[in-house]
Amino acid sequence: MIDKKQTLKATLSELSNFPVFQGLKTSEVEALCEGGHVVVTPHHHYLFQHGHDAHFFGFVLSGAYKLLKPSPQGEDTIIYFSTPGDIIGVLVMAQPGSQYPLSSIAMGPSRFLKIPRETYLKNWVQFPDVILKTQSLLSSRIRQLHNQKVMSKANLHSKLAFVLIEILKKAQDKDDLTLPLPITRKELADNLGTSVESVIRIMSEWSKEGVLETKDQHIKILDLKRVMQIASS
């Protein structure tokens, strides 16, 4: 991992767009990011690892990270794809002296604002409004997990269509139907708990039918209505 310290000021403008910080003064945002600095992680590099002591949390600034948890059999399951604006690691800040429950790996070169745990315990708790907004973020993460659990009875076609939509929803630009991160079929399989081959079979079927296209690990939805219909059938 490459540690490239920047002045926080440079990133303040990025931060002010994030929902958690809406309506706060610059001085308040600075307090909430006290001791923070930006790190750049190249493709495939770890941001933090499952089981290591949780010293920091923070925001995804650009790029993307996959959050994964090793299964007892050694295979990794991808729990979540985090994109710019997402907070990572807050859950674990509340508990004293605990370890990260997940690992975090960059999908393509990515930037992350690391904020030390002490800042959370000292400053974040002082802003009821920020706490509530943070809980809203957590709440939507939980809801996504709930939705995926509900899909567990559906067939693979529906599940796959569903995650594609979930990922697409996180895109900033609502007009572009390209998924906002480079993603392999293996990663989709690891997220769905299925095999690569099955994902490939379904997706090449869809490519032939003109439902979507893949260009250099970037998936573009061509027929959104169709995908949504498959997801809920």
Added chain:
Amino acid sequence: MIDKKQTLKATLSELSNFPVFQGLKTSEVEALCEGGHVVVTPHHHYLFQHGHDAHFFGFVLSGAYKLLKPSPQGEDTIIYFSTPGDIIGVLVMAQPGSQYPLSSIAMGPSRFLKIPRETYLKNWVQFPDVILKTQSLLSSRIRQLHNQKVMSKANLHSKLAFVLIEILKKAQDKDDLTLPLPITRKELADNLGTSVESVIRIMSEWSKEGVLETKDQHIKILDLKRVMQIASS
């Protein structure tokens, strides 16, 4: 639903055992429960319903509730089994004017302490310590969802063994290996996203082998080591 108002004092002793309230003065606990009252829900009755306005959250005092979410196909998926000490509905308190994302149904006669939303927004946010403990509770809920997601590649035997252990962990009495709630095979199936028949087949197999026994919807683990071994194989 039967609304049976009790004096809060009667339940204060129950509350002081809950981890969220550890180390607080009685007056503080009273502030956190301001406007609260106890409701008794008979078997199969709703505590609240998916989609209805979220006016309250609260604590399970006795019995149990299943939290479920209707799937697009009309089938209900059970997301979580909540037992005494659990907080239900906090996630949704943070967002203004929102609806319950899940329904909650009593499994056997149960008691619940309803606390109005205003109390959360007004009083809870004032106690940084309580906020952190609440987040710890949420965090363990999220972790359970993560663990289940990791199990998605495992076979049904492992998954079933796993949920049995998860439920058993929530029991207060650590020496008794009986699950702390009455549960049908259908409910286990709805939680696992599988069919009743499959659950039955596996469990009667285990009964014959002396791994567990069922008496009147109460499941008792006889060979815990075996169950744990199955869960992680």
Added chain:
DNA sequence: CGCTCGGTTGATGCACATCAAAGGCTGTGG
């Protein structure tokens, strides 16, 4: 007494995992 609800068992079929083999593309080191 008929009803519903929970549990059980067997027969059949399909969706998906698994195994195998092969081609393209990227980066790395001799």
Added chain:
DNA sequence: CCACAGCCTTTGATGTGCATCAACCGAGCG
């Protein structure tokens, strides 16, 4: 600069875990 390893993708052949359908039993209950 070429060879080789490793990753991503693809396609086909084969097997199986589990869903689905169907039928039946016992217990509780109005």
